[in-house]
Amino acid sequence: MNPVIKETVDRCRKVGLRRTKALEELIATLLESGRPMTLSELAASKRLSEQCDKATVFRLLQRLAGHGIVRRLGLHERAAYFALLIPGNHSDYLICTSCGSIEAIQAPCPVHHLEDEIREKTGFRNLYHELEFFGVCPKCA
Amino acid sequence: MNPVIKETVDRCRKVGLRRTKALEELIATLLESGRPMTLSELAASKRLSEQCDKATVFRLLQRLAGHGIVRRLGLHERAAYFALLIPGNHSDYLICTSCGSIEAIQAPCPVHHLEDEIREKTGFRNLYHELEFFGVCPKCA
């Protein structure tokens, strides 16, 4: 099994979640997709549709988000997106406003410095950021 | 009347929209608030609640977004947010995850360079970005 899946499940165990089949499949699905997914996408995915109800996926995502293991993103669609948070890993996204494709950007994120500045100047705690680029991809143009 | 309102209404006229009372009030409301607002907030605002139906506000926002005069933002809430786009003006936002306050950041945005790079490397058209910082504000901490 993918070691990142194992690590992530272990993190779940540490915060008190139980190791269930649905939990493992959810994490594996999010990790394999490599991009944020909606609740509906997740619930309809091969691994999860045979495994459990949409409400279960919803509650799992909710718990995981509460423990900082996934993050909920608003990517302009009506539905919320969820992405796995992997320690030491930060992704920004490039989204096509025409076909809706979502791609993670690996380029070094230029925002950290401003983030530190904001932390100092405003006194905000637990600061993090979300950065998305929107445009029309070559295929759609 | 605020000259920015006038300019914005003029832009609307240029793209073929009719000058209605609701249009002016919507633009004035968004401008005065200085921050993105949800459809519900807008429809319930003083100027608009007496002026028109929520569906009208919705359709106005939709048209304005289609013409690049407002932008729809996903700020983690269940409801979508809408912000006025003023040429030559770009805002990023600082959002408290506890009380939900939203504040525009005026600091020079460090992302433009990366944006240019992405434009060149990927061939995306009409590229723009959205940057938000989330954290817990001093009041809530």
Next chain:
DNA sequence: GTAATTGCAAATACTTTGCCACGTA
């Protein structure tokens, strides 16, 4: 006069919860 715009109400879409059965620790 004509086409865009509006109000009202109804239909959708996505999310969230209640309740009881079930499985993990």
Next chain:
DNA sequence: TACGTGGCAAAGTATTTGCAATTAC
């Protein structure tokens, strides 16, 4: 055994649309 989890179905909230009446141009 005990309490977190899961399924199913119902409720909640936000968005979107149909259609006839109205209004800007």
